[in-house]
Amino acid sequence: MERKPANLNPTPAQPRPLSPNIQIYRPQLTSVLSITNRITGLVLSLGAVGLVVWLSAAAAGPQSYRFVQSVIGSWAGRVVLFGCIFAFFLHLCGGIRHLVWDTVHGFELRSIYISGWAVVGASVALTVGAWVASLFIAGWR
Amino acid sequence: MERGPFRSPLARAIGLGSAKKGAQHWLAERLTAVALVPLSLWFVASIIAHAGTDYAAFISWLRTPLATSFMILLLIALFHHSALGLQVVIEDYVHSDAKFAAVIAVRLGCYGFAVAGIVATLRIAFGG
Numbered sequence: 412m413e414r415k416p417a418n419l420n421p422t423p424a425q426p427r428p429l430s431p432n433i434q435i436y437r438p439q440l441t442s443v444l445s446i447t448n449r450i451t452g453l454v455l456s457l458g459a460v461g462l463v464v465w466l467s468a469a470a471a472g473p474q475s476y477r478f479v480q481s482v483i484g485s486w487a488g489r490v491v492l493f494g495c496i497f498a499f500f501l502h503l504c505g506g507i508r509h510l511v512w513d514t515v516h517g518f519e520l521r522s523i524y525i526s527g528w529a530v531v532g533a534s535v536a537l538t539v540g541a542w543v544a545s546l547f548i549a550g551w552r
Numbered sequence: 553m554e555r556g557p558f559r560s561p562l563a564r565a566i567g568l569g570s571a572k573k574g575a576q577h578w579l580a581e582r583l584t585a586v587a588l589v590p591l592s593l594w595f596v597a598s599i600i601a602h603a604g605t606d607y608a609a610f611i612s613w614l615r616t617p618l619a620t621s622f623m624i625l626l627l628i629a630l631f632h633h634s635a636l637g638l639q640v641v642i643e644d645y646v647h648s649d650a651k652f653a654a655v656i657a658v659r660l661g662c663y664g665f666a667v668a669g670i671v672a673t674l675r676i677a678f679g680g
Contacts, residue, residue, distance in 0.1 A: 449641060456634040463627075463669040469614070470672035470679070473607045496596070503592065506585050513582060541600055549604030 440527045448505040451498040458495040496541055500534040577636060584633035591626040611676055620677040624670050631666035635659050 436442065468479040482488050508526050511517050517526055598619070602610055613619055638658045646654055 452634075452637045453641065456638055459630050459634055460665055462630075463665045463672065466623075466669050466672040466676070469607070469610065470675040476607050476610075499592065499596065503589065507589065510582065510585060541596060545600045545603040548600060552604040 440531075441523060444505060444527050444530060447501055448509070451502040451505070454495065454498040455502055458498070461495070493538075493542065497534065497538045500537040500541075501530070504530040504533045504537075577639075581633065581636045584629045584636070587625070587629040588633060591622060591629055594622055595626055614673065614676050620673060623673045627666050627669040627673070631662040631669075635662035638662070 465479055465483075468475040483492055508517075508530055511526070517523065598613070602613060614623065635658060639655050642651060642654045642658065
């Protein structure tokens, strides 16, 4: 249960410092990518549920599998799938950037912006590449 | 819970949680992330390679020991990572009594979906 944090200093001389209010900040690449990693994580959690639905449909038999495939193949399904793939590559690239930071590398302002734009570029390229490759393979079959 | 002015600062701080278990949560999030890099890329590459195939081709692929094993490992790492990440999001944005309930619900939901996915994979792998 939520417990009130212990007040170790009952009579503070001045108010505690507050975090900057993000609503009055101009969006920066760093802050936008930070919240993007969270939002894509939420999206992918829902996508993981979709993966289980898809596997369960396949386990249930060909009819239910074909039904789920037809939902994915519809226009709305394709838009959702495209969004999930873009979210996947953003979260993957953003996550690798976080793992590099965990080794205490790349914290200089210049490096932060280089890796940030690399995440954006790689995610767009990988998403488009994955989509084109699947269309090519499906058409070639 | 405040129990009068007679508790020492140390007594108030002990057992509040974060200092005791934070590193474990952080490490598990990183471990599952490292596992998910190859597993998720394997999954996406496999799905792309199977674009346009029918049910029989998909089933015969998932029945291979490698695909069955990787799919189960993917489901474990994916839902463990989801549970850890969603817990942090809840802890950051929910500041009411609903926080505890939400964290528990997310944990149980993630474990439930992971088991459902593993059972479905095993049914495909070993089903007739």
